[in-house]
Amino acid sequence: MSKSEKSNQEIFPSPQAGRVRGLDYLKQLEAESIHIFREVAAQFERPALLFSGGKDSITLVHLARKAFAPGKIPFPLVHIDTGHNFPEALEFRDWLANEVGATLIVRKVEDTIKQKSLTEPKGKFPSRNWLQTYTLLDTIEEFRFDCCIGGARRDEEKARAKERIFSVRDEFGQWNPKLQRPELWNIYNGRIHKGENVRVFPISNWTELDIWNFIRKEKVDLPSIYFAHERKVIEHEGQLVAISEFVQPDASDVVLTKKVRYRTVGDMTCTAAVESNASTLDEVINEIISTRISERGETRIDDKVTEAAMEDRKKNGYF
Amino acid sequence: MDLLRFITAGSVDDGKSTLIGRLLYDSKNILIDQLEALEKSTKNRTDGSVDLALLTDGLRAEREQGITIDVAYRYFTTPKRKFIIADAPGHVQYTRNMITGASNASLIIILIDARQGVVEQTRRHSIIASLLQIPHVVVAVNKMDLVEYSQDIYNNIVIEYAEVAKQLGLQDVTYIPISALDGDNIVDRSEKITWYDGKPLLEFLEEVELDHDINLTDARFQVQFVIRPQTEELHDYRGYAGKVISGIYKKGDKVTVLPQGISTTISKLEVNGKEVEEAFAPQPLVIQLSEDIDISRGDTIVKADNLPRVSNELEVLLCWMDDKPLIAGNKYLLQHNSRLVRAVVRNVEYKLDVNSLQQQPVEGNVKLNEVVKATVKTASPLVYDPYTILSVNGSAILVDETSNSTVAAVLLQQ
Known part of the structure; x- marks a missing residue:
């Protein structure tokens, strides 16, 4: 029998062959992410993993660890610290970097504001979210990173739904949606010119619920603020915002003590809490399944400003 | 639960975005705030209906021009399956985006406007499906509401398309008459298209057989990255990390490294840092070989009795x-x-x-x-x-x- 005849026969097995082996959808997503991580390590000279302390970047670290086991993660974790972080998230960040034996690089938005005399955002919720871009671009330049791995997911937002897994940015960090490279099969082209940079999103195809199911299945540790706890909050346009050194109540605000958890972990100035009694992963996941509000809509104060908010930020070099 | 990646293709006004919006909407995968944003942007419409197409039009330029520029990915889950939709634009100049979206798809939904029948774009999309060998094809004959749910019109389109499918060698083609706008035969069986006794679209997507889409016969593995921890405990460790492209690898398999043409044996297999006896596509894998051979990224390890x-x-x-x-x-x-x-x-x-x-x-x-x-x-x-x-x-x-x-x-x- 010739080679081609043999192959044809084997590729189209008889219906009786039945199911031998198959991967659960979560394992398929994991396989895809690990493949992407290994491509990054092989294709780039100086990659870095952008770490925020949130569940998505924690998942990234967990996947990276699997991709390179028994070796260590072959790139540093980089945190762009706005100075408005939850202390629990910072503590967790330091613990995790130590736990996986990764180098942790922290660069502060505070320092960029001083060096570049940037104008601090004002108002009751002074978000430094937008200013992170400056610090990020400086950090990329300082360490000559040619690739930054991020935890963005396509289900989060309309602009992200259109971004490639390997997203080439020019030397200003800008995304050009009309000039994206075709991304074919599982072949990733990370070639760039000097000064350019690639943002790579290994969990592009995961949804919020996929992340939570993975965290549960793999028993991934999370910062405590993801679980219900008591906190002093004010209500702002239907969202609960924690009182902190960065957000102070006005005379008109009613300060309430509520049992809350966070669904996303960003800055204290732009992340809202949700009322909750969920103190275990199972309870958190059950709540998420039964809520009919999207993650960004529920917990991000800054995305509501304009419908194209994320698209604008990405075009300007944002994650 | 498994995973189906599919692509939707149609010409500009075939109602593709409406269909995706309808799938997300009727399977309860649209959330309150997204709906609010949707209602806000449809407020100016005269007929007062919600424009489901707006759910999928992402970028500002697209909303302004009412077209889709790039492939967008959408996600939804039912109790039976997780779905990833590649939403590829219909117009001619963006064929490359359709190929991008189709390259990872195991199923394609080709939309046909019941009033138009098979048009040039239908052929083009079908040819791409055939070139890329997408295993399953669904021909969704849309806008049945605008042809009074006519069975004759539908049947003529089926006959016309069957010719195209035959010419292109498309193997597994399924036809469904739908109205994306009204939700007929999307999630629930249409009460107006009484003559159709097949499954509604979502049910078909949930049940289409995917097990044979992955080849578990011809073992192919390419090295992505060489893991060499060089620590005290692991100073001699040298593992070849990659993905099982197809087939199954077992510990002890006699293998050939190509293109070098060197024969050796698999001494150890690891998946996610844990030793395993076998690994199959598409698992991520680390292979250790019994002999010290010079292997680097891009080299292929196959079984000695099944060579590419x-x-x-x-x-x-x-x-x-x-x-x-x-x-x-x-x-x-x-x-x-x-x-x-x-x-x-x-x-x-x-x-x-x-x-x-x-x-x-x-x-x-x-x-x-x-x-x-x-x-x-x-x-x-x-x-x-x-x-x-x-x-x-x-x-x-x-x-x-x-x-x-x-x-x-x-x-x-x-």
């Missing part, structure tokens, strides 16, 4: 995706999974008309969206299978070394 082709003279189909034309004789980089080699496009034999599949002579250079048969010579041999036999090991891209753009999809031939 090894050659540096390649017959290929190229789908050209760059604004700059292909000039025969030009040098490019060819990336086949993780293997990157220099390549020269030597001879362009003919152009494939993507509307008729006829071979035509090539006049001048090869332009954006054209598909051509060509010969390519690579600087070092490629270890591959023909796309039609094992697509996961028969696909590659061409990269322009000066712009770094991905300029072509490459389908390796016999």
